[in-house]
Amino acid sequence: MKVSVKTPATVANLGPGFDSFGLALPLYNVISVEETVLPGSGIEINIINEKNNEDSIIDIPTDKNNIVYKAIELLYNFIGQSPNELKITIKTQIPISRGLGSSASVIVGGLIAANELLGHPADEKVLLSIATEIEGHPDNITPAFVGGITMSSWEKDGSVVYNKLPWNDEWKLMVCVPDYELNTEISRSVLPKEVPMKDAIFNLKRAAMFVQALHTKDEELFKLALKDKLHQPYREKLVPGLAEITKNLKHTNGVIGTVLCGAGPSVLVIYNGIGVSEIKEIVANTWNFHNVNTNFFNLPIEKEGAVKII
Ligand code: HSE
Numbered sequence: 001m002k003v004s005v006k007t008p009a010t011v012a013n014l015g016p017g018f019d020s021f022g023l024a025l026p027l028y029n030v031i032s033v034e035e036t037v038l039p040g041s042g043i044e045i046n047i048i049n050e051k052n053n054e055d056s057i058i059d060i061p062t063d064k065n066n067i068v069y070k071a072i073e074l075l076y077n078f079i080g081q082s083p084n085e086l087k088i089t090i091k092t093q094i095p096i097s098r099g100l101g102s103s104a105s106v107i108v109g110g111l112i113a114a115n116e117l118l119g120h121p122a123d124e125k126v127l128l129s130i131a132t133e134i135e136g137h138p139d140n141i142t143p144a145f146v147g148g149i150t151m152s153s154w155e156k157d158g159s160v161v162y163n164k165l166p167w168n169d170e171w172k173l174m175v176c177v178p179d180y181e182l183n184t185e186i187s188r189s190v191l192p193k194e195v196p197m198k199d200a201i202f203n204l205k206r207a208a209m210f211v212q213a214l215h216t217k218d219e220e221l222f223k224l225a226l227k228d229k230l231h232q233p234y235r236e237k238l239v240p241g242l243a244e245i246t247k248n249l250k251h252t253n254g255v256i257g258t259v260l261c262g263a264g265p266s267v268l269v270i271y272n273g274i275g276v277s278e279i280k281e282i283v284a285n286t287w288n289f290h291n292v293n294t295n296f297f298n299l300p301i302e303k304e305g306a307v308k309i310i
Pocket of ligand 1: 013014018019020137140184187188231262263270
């Protein structure tokens with residue numbers, strides 16, 4: 001039996017919600033898990049890059065160190081078993097190491113597929129908890145799983161508490177993807193262990209504004225909310241041009257806010273439907289100056305999350 005699951009890309013943090021807020025985008029990976037019939041055939045992991053570009057899938061392990069395998073192994077352990085004969089196929093379309101949740105997407109897809117193969121021993125709560133244990137934070141995992149825009153928290157007991165937030169469909173997303181990769185570990189390594197109290201308070205207020213602005217569709221409040229002092233300022237040195245792009249887009253007609261996608265290096269511009277070409281020009285020219293080319297994706301929010309396709 002073979003199960004395939006399609007899971008969306010995600011953008012985490014969304015400004016003030018470091019390690020908590022995230023949204024799903026209609027760019028997908030497909031993860032298939034198959035029980036091989038031949039006993040002793042072991043674990044086979046194949047990675048197929050459907051975009052056929054230079055993304056470094058070569059760096060992704062295809063042995064038991066693969067994150068999808070590790071997640072599936074935890075699920076088997078949950079029911080007191082170990083995986084013996086499995087074939088895992090990961091078809092990637094989501095750009096890798098660009099802050100678009102490619103790892104969360106494959107972890108979630110692999111877990112849902114394996115859970116299906118095993119006859120649903122785990123519910124959503126268990127799957128979210130296993131996926132987050134592998135990923136380390138729930139902000140990409142939750143929207144990859146349930147779609148939409150979410151706030152999530154990984155609690156001390158290992159559970160993930162999340163809520164879906166409403167979205168104003170008049171607010172549009174432009175995802176600006178530079179042509180270089182940034183490893184999440186490196187991007188987390190530049191963050192301080194402690195932050196000044198005033199910066200924590202700044203983000204606390206913005207996160208509250210963020211949730212309220214989504215509920216009331218208040219654009220002015222949302223503009224204020226999309227700011228951050230906990231991670232973006234530290235990551236600017238890893239994303240040349242980020243500060244200039246944010247500054248230059250601040251007064252551009254139609255722009256509501258500019259945020260780093262997850263750990264970067266992609267940038268998400270939230271705008272109200274006007275000024276598309278001006279936004280693109282500012283981002284492309286700024287990154288061009290730093291010898292970086294940009295791919296643009298104008299996308300709605302993906303509302304469904306992971307879906308079983310076979
Ligand atoms: N919240 C995480 C970070 C997302 O910013 O490091 C990356 O996976």
